[in-house]
Amino acid sequence: MREDPSTIKGAETFMLGEMLTLPQNFGNIFLGETFSSYISVHNDSSQVVKDILVKADLQTSSQRLNLSASNSTVAELKPECCIDDVIHHEVKEIGTHILVCAVSYTTQFGEKLYFRKFFKFQVLKPLDVKTKFYNAETDEVFLEAQIQNITTAPMFMEKVSLEPSMMYNVTELNTVLSGEESTFGMMSYLQPMDTRQYLYCLKPKPEFAEKAGVIKGVTVIGKLDIVWKTNLGEKGRLQTSQLQRMAPGYGDIRLSLERIPDTVNLEEPFDIVCKITNCSERTMDLVLEMCNTQSIHWCGISGRQLGKLSPGGFLSLPLTVFSSVQGLQSVSGLRLTDTFLKRTYEYDDIAQVCVVSVDDANLFL
Numbered sequence: 001m002r003e004d005p006s007t008i009k010g011a012e013t014f015m016l017g018e019m020l021t022l023p024q025n026f027g028n029i030f031l032g033e034t035f036s037s038y039i040s041v042h043n044d045s046s047q048v049v050k051d052i053l054v055k056a057d058l059q060t061s062s063q064r065l066n067l068s069a070s071n072s073t074v075a076e077l078k079p080e081c082c083i084d085d086v087i088h089h090e091v092k093e094i095g096t097h098i099l100v101c102a103v104s105y106t107t108q109f110g111e112k113l114y115f116r117k118f119f120k121f122q123v124l125k126p127l128d129v130k131t132k133f134y135n136a137e138t139d140e141v142f143l144e145a146q147i148q149n150i151t152t153a154p155m156f157m158e159k160v161s162l163e164p165s166m167m168y169n170v171t172e173l174n175t176v177l178s179g180e181e182s183t184f185g186m187m188s189y190l191q192p193m194d195t196r197q198y199l200y201c202l203k204p205k206p207e208f209a210e211k212a213g214v215i216k217g218v219t220v221i222g223k224l225d226i227v228w229k230t231n232l233g234e235k236g237r238l239q240t241s242q243l244q245r246m247a248p249g250y251g252d253i254r255l256s257l258e259r260i261p262d263t264v265n266l267e268e269p270f271d272i273v274c275k276i277t278n279c280s281e282r283t284m285d286l287v288l289e290m291c292n293t294q295s296i297h298w299c300g301i302s303g304r305q306l307g308k309l310s311p312g313g314f315l316s317l318p319l320t321v322f323s324s325v326q327g328l329q330s331v332s333g334l335r336l337t338d339t340f341l342k343r344t345y346e347y348d349d350i351a352q353v354c355v356v357s358v359d360d361a362n363l364f365l
Contacts, residue, residue, distance in 0.1 A: 029097075030126035030151060032238040033230075035089045037119075041103055042082040050076045052105040056087050059098040065089065077105070094123050126151050126236060127226065133245040141168070141202045141245070145224055148195040155190045156229040160198050164222035165242070168202040190228075219244045252280040253336060255347045258316060260331070263354045269299055269322045274350075276306070276336070277314040284309045284338045288317070291333040295325035295355075298333065306336075323355040 029035055041054050052074040058065045067087040074083055091097075099119040106112050128150050134142040143162065149155050164170040174183050182188065190196060202221060224240045259273040278284055286306040290298035299320040309315065323329050332348040 028151065029091060029121055029123050030236060031091055031094050031123055032126060032226075033091055033234060033236040035091050035097075037087050037099065039085045039087065039101060040082050041077075041084075043077045043079050046079050047108050048076055048078050049105045049107060052077050052083060052103065054083055054085060055102045056085070057100045057102070058089055059100055060093050061095050062093065091123050094125055097121055097123055124151070126155075126228075127238060129224065129226075129240060131224075131243055133221070139204045141221065143200045143202065143221060143243070145198045145200070146195055147190075147198065147226065149190045149192055151230075152192050153231055154192065157188045157190050157196070157226075158229055158235070159225065159227040160196075161225045162200045162202075162222050163225055163239075164202055165220045167204055167208045168222065169205055170222065171201045171203070173199040173201055219246070221245055251345070252343075253277065253284065253286075253338075253345055254279050255334065255336070255345075255350065257331075257351050260351050260353060263356060264323065266326055266355055266357045267322055267324055269320050270353075272319050272321060272331070272351075274317045274319060274334070275314055276309070276317060278309045278311055281311050283311065283340070285340050287337045287339060289335040289337065290319075291335060293333050295323050295329050296331055296333055297322055297324060323353070326355050326357060328352055329355050 035058075037056075039054065039056055041052065043049060053071075054068065054074075055071065056067045058067055067089055069085055069087065077083060097120070099121070100116060101119070102114070102116045104112065104114040126149070128148040130146040130148075132144040132146075134144070136142065145160070145162075147157075147160065160174075161172070162170050175181060176183060184196065221243045223242050226238045226240075228236050230236065254277040256275050256277070257272060258275045259271075261270055264270040276286070285308050288302075288304045288306055290300065290302045292298060299322065306315065306317070321331065330348070330352055331350045334347045334350065336345045336347070337343070338345075
């Protein structure tokens with residue numbers, strides 16, 4: 001208790017019996033937590049009552065749920081005796097909830113009586129979740145999730161994970177290089193109104209990565225699964241709805257890089273591998289033109305026939321290029337033409353490469 005930031009100073013000196021007292025009201029109840037209540041029906045009279053039936057229902061804005069563990073009647077209840085029950089319910093709706101406790105019984109004179117009690121409470125939102133998507137040059141998608149504690153008490157964040165859709169594999173980027181320690185340190189407490197940012201990388205599964213037309217139409221990424229604990233260890237869990245993103249528009253044909261070196265020597269040829277994907281619904285007959293720029297010079301024959309490319313198909317194209325200018329240079333100057341429709345597609349700023357002189361390269365090594 002001394003190390004728990006949610007416990008008042010000096011609480012460890014109190015007797016446990018003084019701490020573990022039943023609350024007089026429900027207090028704050030949050031979405032995703034388990035609502036638990038102890039119900040006791042006590043015979044205050046001096047008479048024995050029979051055929052006692054205790055029923056507990058929870059009324060929400062959309063439904064009425066029966067929470068009673070047993071719907072069978074109790075044969076009799078003697079004076080100063082009681083019937084006890086504990087009910088549990090995982091809260092899945094926000095707003096006003098009403099616990100309705102109904103008791104029916106028969107007196108020793110055969111008179112049937114019935115009464116009800118109502119307990120109203122509010123279910124609040126515990127977390128504010130915001131998401132952002134970033135599309136990489138490849139088919140990778142990066143998800144940033146911002147989670148804010150909007151309650152008035154600290155939370156222990158037990159788990160924040162992403163369950164991807166069937167087309168993606170996910171990698172969590174929330175640990176240091178060793179992969180064992182969280183980027184948030186040893187303490188996983190989230191103080192009131194504090195925010196944490198979680199990062200995930202999604203990659204298409206191999207069976208879908210080659211189908212550009214399928215990946216292009218995907219908007220469902222997956223859903224976040226968040227588990228936390230509050231002051232006395234009560235667990236809460238929330239799952240977001242399916243997260244959706246606006247799929248990037250690649251047009252009819254997409255050109256991306258599969259391989260390129262980070263650093264190259266000045267005026268020395270280097271190899272790259274381009275991937276050309278037909279994102280349209282028609283077959284294309286492609287011609288590749290290579291246009292030199294002030295710094296980038298292509299090696300090979302321009303106007304080369306690449307042949308026909310079916311819808312959703314792709315091809316890997318090795319090319320050779322060199323740079324005549326030092327510094328960070330943009331690989332540009334490729335042009336594809338579909339001879340069927342006489343339509344031309346130009347590609348500039350395909351990638352960046354660092355060009356150094358031979359002396360600088362030796363110093364760099």
